[in-house]
Amino acid sequence: MHREIREPYQAAAAAFEQCRGLNPENVYAYITQVQLVVEVARHLRTGVGAKTLAGVGNEHREIRTWIQSEMALAEELLAKAKQLYRPLEDTDGSDSYFTNCYAGLKDVYGDLDQVIRLLMHSRETDERACLHVQQRWRPLILREGVVNGMV
Numbered sequence: 001m002h003r004e005i006r007e008p009y010q011a012a013a014a015a016f017e018q019c020r021g022l023n024p025e026n027v028y029a030y031i032t033q034v035q036l037v038v039e040v041a042r043h044l045r046t047g048v049g050a051k052t053l054a055g056v057g058n059e060h061r062e063i064r065t066w067i068q069s070e071m072a073l074a075e076e077l078l079a080k081a082k083q084l085y086r087p088l089e090d091t092d093g094s095d096s097y098f099t100n101c102y103a104g105l106k107d108v109y110g111d112l113d114q115v116i117r118l119l120m121h122s123r124e125t126d127e128r129a130c131l132h133v134q135q136r137w138r139p140l141i142l143r144e145g146v147v148n149g150m151v
Contacts, residue, residue, distance in 0.1 A: 002044075009040055030081035031097050037074040038104035041067045045108060052110025071108060078102070 013036070019029035041053075044063050050056045053071075056064040078101050085098070 005040060005044070009036070012036055025084055027081045027085045030077045030084070031101060034074045034078050034081070034101045035104070037070045038101065038108055041070060041108045042104070053108060054110060067108065071105065074101075074105060078105070 013033060016029050016033040016036070019026060023029065044067060045051075045053060045056060048056055048060045048063060050060075053064065053067055056067065078098070082098065
């Protein structure tokens with residue numbers, strides 16, 4: 001990972017970990033770190049010209065290994081956050097923070113079909129969340145040429 005990204009990333013990750021230590025029930029200390037992982041992983045992946053994590057070649061092994069490790073952490077954090085945030089079950093998974101995180105993880109891995117399914121599900125279950133999700137994911141949808149009534 002590039003040094004100019006590594007140091008601020010590590011500082012932010014340590015701050016989120018400290019926040020969870022001080023208040024383990026604060027769901028945002030989990031969600032926000034997942035968002036950080038997704039954004040940095042996406043930046044690194046696209047920075048080496050890969051559309052999927054699998055497309056990050058051996059010449060960028062250090063980046064691929066870092067992304068895989070941090071994505072595993074992000075999935076773990078998201079699972080813990082979901083346990084804390086019981087209302088998610090009542091909304092059938094349409095909470096926009098969780099939807100964005102799950103879609104972000106899938107996007108980094110390169111599973112665009114799953115990203116679109118998550119976004120469409122969000123649209124069908126919660127119009128308020130839908131607007132936020134559409135705004136957040138519009139560039140991805142336009143980049144991939146998927147319009148399907150969502151943009």
